[in-house]
Amino acid sequence: MTIEFSVSKRQLEMREAIRGLTKNVIRPQSLAWDRAHGVPEDFLRNFAQLATSMGSSAMRSGLGEEKGQQEKTGGNVGTIMASEEIAWGDAGLLLCLPGPGLGGPPVRGSGTDEQKERFFGIFKDMSGPLRWGAYGLTEPGAGSDVAGIRTSCRKDGDYWALSGRKCYITNGARASWTVIFATIDPALGRAGHRAFVVEKGTPGFSVGRIEEKMGLRASETAELVLEDCRVPAANLLGGEEKYQTKEGFMTAMKTFDNTRPIVAAMALGIGRAAFEYATDFVRSNYALQRHTPRYAAIAERLARIGRNLHAARMMTWRAAFMADQGMPNAKEASMSKAMGGQAAIRACIEAIEVCGAEGTIAKDHQLLEKWFRDIKVYDIFEGTGQIQRIVISKRIMTDLRAF
Numbered sequence: 001m002t003i004e005f006s007v008s009k010r011q012l013e014m015r016e017a018i019r020g021l022t023k024n025v026i027r028p029q030s031l032a033w034d035r036a037h038g039v040p041e042d043f044l045r046n047f048a049q050l051a052t053s054m055g056s057s058a059m060r061s062g063l064g065e066e067k068g069q070q071e072k073t074g075g076n077v078g079t080i081m082a083s084e085e086i087a088w089g090d091a092g093l094l095l096c097l098p099g100p101g102l103g104g105p106p107v108r109g110s111g112t113d114e115q116k117e118r119f120f121g122i123f124k125d126m127s128g129p130l131r132w133g134a135y136g137l138t139e140p141g142a143g144s145d146v147a148g149i150r151t152s153c154r155k156d157g158d159y160w161a162l163s164g165r166k167c168y169i170t171n172g173a174r175a176s177w178t179v180i181f182a183t184i185d186p187a188l189g190r191a192g193h194r195a196f197v198v199e200k201g202t203p204g205f206s207v208g209r210i211e212e213k214m215g216l217r218a219s220e221t222a223e224l225v226l227e228d229c230r231v232p233a234a235n236l237l238g239g240e241e242k243y244q245t246k247e248g249f250m251t252a253m254k255t256f257d258n259t260r261p262i263v264a265a266m267a268l269g270i271g272r273a274a275f276e277y278a279t280d281f282v283r284s285n286y287a288l289q290r291h292t293p294r295y296a297a298i299a300e301r302l303a304r305i306g307r308n309l310h311a312a313r314m315m316t317w318r319a320a321f322m323a324d325q326g327m328p329n330a331k332e333a334s335m336s337k338a339m340g341g342q343a344a345i346r347a348c349i350e351a352i353e354v355c356g357a358e359g360t361i362a363k364d365h366q367l368l369e370k371w372f373r374d375i376k377v378y379d380i381f382e383g384t385g386q387i388q389r390i391v392i393s394k395r396i397m398t399d400l401r402a403f
């Protein structure tokens with residue numbers, strides 16, 4: 001068995017360039033965006049243009065590349081490297097970058113050529129208004145249990161009529177279109193699923209509540225309401241023939257194989273930020289250094305945080321590398337998400353603990369407090385930690401030889 005993966009010179013250079021930008025431009029504004037519950041559009045526009053010139057797909061929120069694009073954009077590996085760097089500066093920014101966002105992978109993976117042209121075409125003109133895409137799977141009664149969605153779809157001539165509610169949708173209110181998952185009959189489970197691209201302004205499609213979140217406040221999270229919303233049949237992702245099998249559900253799952261390593265990388269960016277903060281605190285705290293036993297224990301603790309973050313990063317890079325090679329990576333994607341989330345959450349909690357009572361004084365350590373709020377969701381969205389562990393254990397039970 002060969003175990004190998006590599007990152008290219010181009011990808012490393014891209015990471016260095018983004019690292020500098022993140023340190024000098026993003027991190028200094030992170031707290032202000034958190035307080036304002038958003039990033040100014042001017043900044044997003046400039047940043048998106050800069051991203052295009054640097055060729056980074058993460059910064060354009062491309063999420064998964066067409067074959068042949070990888071050399072130029074860095075592919076999935078380039079995306080996760082950039083994602084960690086930007087999240088180190090501000091994780092909320094990554095979620096609000098203009099582009100198809102989480103809606104990109106299902107359109108790219110399951111859309112017809114005509115649909116790809118129509119729905120991705122709107123992102124080409126960077127001089128016009130900023131545009132976003134979104135991904136609407138979660139419902140009030142169906143989060144982890146994706147098969148349990150209740151949003152209904154009924155064919156009516158050249159249209160489909162959709163009714164239901166989607167919740168916690170990133171960029172849902174501002175998106176020009178959202179990939180909405182619905183069912184022709186809940187009793188059919190996954191086989192009954194259909195995916196539609198629903199465009200903003202379609203009668204019967206409206207925005208409900210905008211959530212006030214604990215963390216990632218710069219990112220918009222919205223509820224979407226569909227009331228007998230008539231969607232053109234041409235917007236059924238992939239066309240009717242695609243749904244003779246379980247393809248609708250597979251469309252949702254394929255998205256996760258690409259995006260879970262990206263989410264893991266974002267978590268690692270926040271975890272690394274907290275880890276470096278705590279390390280600096282210990283390094284500059286002379287009183288702590290004089291107390292040798294306590295210092296040694298804390299140094300050992302920092303070493304453990306650092307190596308867990310590093311191990312999770314290697315797993316994440318490999319999951320992305322496999323995606324770039326066209327290798328099945330569902331297990332590795334779930335492992336990276338489960339491990340990245342946990343390592344980063346531990347890093348954020350322990351960074352505060354290492355600083356002692358001082359670490360809980362939000363006035364003096366606002367970033368520590370923000371990272372503590374931001375990180376928890378990384379073990380919840382894109383499949384909770386428990387769900388990742390179920391996916392991993394199922395794979396292990398059926399495919400032991402994969403190790």
Ligand SMILES: Cc1cc2nc3c(=O)[nH]c(=O)nc-3n(C[C@H](O)[C@H](O)[C@H](O)COP(=O)(O)OP(=O)(O)OC[C@H]3O[C@@H](n4cnc5c(N)ncnc54)[C@H](O)[C@@H]3O)c2cc1C
Nearest residue numbers: 135136137138143144145168169170380381382383384386
């Ligand atoms: C900031 C944010 C952004 C989001 N963006 C999007 C988006 O853009 N699009 C979208 O579609 N969704 C989005 N989501 C929703 C997210 O994907 C769901 O919250 C997530 O899938 C979990 O679903 P749930 O909240 O319904 O929790 P539940 O599924 O109700 O889970 C509750 C608890 O039960 C556990 N649990 C559930 N089932 C099992 C099981 N079988 N075994 C063991 N434990 C189990 C879970 O791990 C969890 O701890 C977003 C959420 C947040 C917070």
